[in-house]
Amino acid sequence: MKTIAIIGGGFAGTTLLRALDGRLPAGYELLLVSDESYTTFNPMLAEALGASIFPEQVVAPIRQMIRGARFVMGRVTGIDVARRTFRCDTLAGEIEQRYEHLVLAFGNRARLDVLPGLAEHGLALKTVGDAMHIRNTVLRRIARIELEADPAMRRRLGHFVVIGGGFSGVETAGELVDCLRGIRRYYPRVRADELKVSVLHEPQRLLPELSERLGRAAHTSLAARGVNVRTGVRARCVGERGVMLDTGEFVPAATVICTIGTRPNALVERMLLPVERGRIVVHPDLRVAGTQGLWAIGDCALVINGYDGKTSSPTAQFAVRQAKCVARNLLAVLAGTPTRAFAYRTRGAMAALGHRKGVAAVLGIPLWGLPAWLLWRAYYLSQMPTFGRKLRIFVEWTWGMFFRNDITHLRFTRSQELDTQPAAETPRRPMATV
């Protein structure tokens, strides 16, 4: 059997898997290798961190998407382009796999060295683990304020700063402010004015990817719900006590969430492939330049869109379209017919701002408020893999419209650790009377 292998089970990898599964000619097998057993639906991570939906709802198991293909959970550690093999760390140790064609779809990573101190004191939002961690941090901070006597410390603990006012920044801020408002009733010693969400954004307006009008609409919507939106400000560094701005102003905050900056996957550097701006350079038909049988799609690839000649943006929308294009091209190569260049006319962009508000530009038509929010939900629900997952999200969203956010702080403590694990994860201070 010759192997068509895909590395990465994200938007690009799983779309390709579903497009090729059961359609390869005789003598070929399809293999997907990914370091997680599930695919993460990133656009919903903000809802998971804001406790609007359970974190398990934003992931879908890869094995449930498979019909005849093979899946290996493992991390690819090296690719030998000349020998057409790759190495992979699995539960059973390291394996080496030969391939006839290999599609790189391993995305990129969050980057926390964009500001000094961010890696130590900031929180990234890229994985479902990040979302769960932020959610627990928020719940811990509020529980901690209840026990704190010092007013300045209470304010610092209650201040949540989001760095970046792009799509994930505004979605995170919108979800956070809703979450804080919804759960405060369970913490009677925490006053509303002790909880604050700020967005720090360097450009002069939010959502530079959308029109100025929609950027302003997002600003107004967030500000009306109490988010402190600061545009035209640049964070210089992050510390345990807050964020220092370029102007010398210090913003006290115990929690800093960073939604800017990505870095290439470690594999990109190891493979010695043509790379530009951290992304693998591909031909118009998505083949990696200067190689045989190697293709790249999604966030890890630098793809020029044949429709407008611009670089494809690192979004799920493009990852999915590129996956469909590479599926067609791979089948064409196996059938000995010509491949086609990637060309896609983007349908638009949207962001959910929480509280049943959103902004969207669809086929050039601007929308905001409830219609944009409903459109966001309908679109992402339709994109959710597997019918079961769609149904669960739909039920969860409907539930969330009538009932309050879940404030369970899950800690995964095992029996052996019950008496040894500290109750609080912050360093202990001398006993205080509260």
Ligand SMILES: Cc1cc2nc3c(=O)[nH]c(=O)nc-3n(C[C@H](O)[C@H](O)[C@H](O)COP(=O)(O)OP(=O)(O)OC[C@H]3O[C@@H](n4cnc5c(N)ncnc54)[C@H](O)[C@@H]3O)c2cc1C
């Ligand atoms: C918080 C957030 C919100 C977003 N919101 C939107 C949105 O609203 N709309 C939109 O269009 N886009 C959005 N995006 C961007 C979108 O999620 C990405 O563009 C999309 O996920 C890219 O798909 P991908 O398959 O290339 O990479 P990913 O989806 O990142 O998948 C990469 C996969 O590769 C696996 N992998 C990585 N390294 C290895 C290795 N060495 N071995 C094996 N497997 C490996 C990973 O586990 C992962 O499964 C958002 C992103 C984030 C982080």
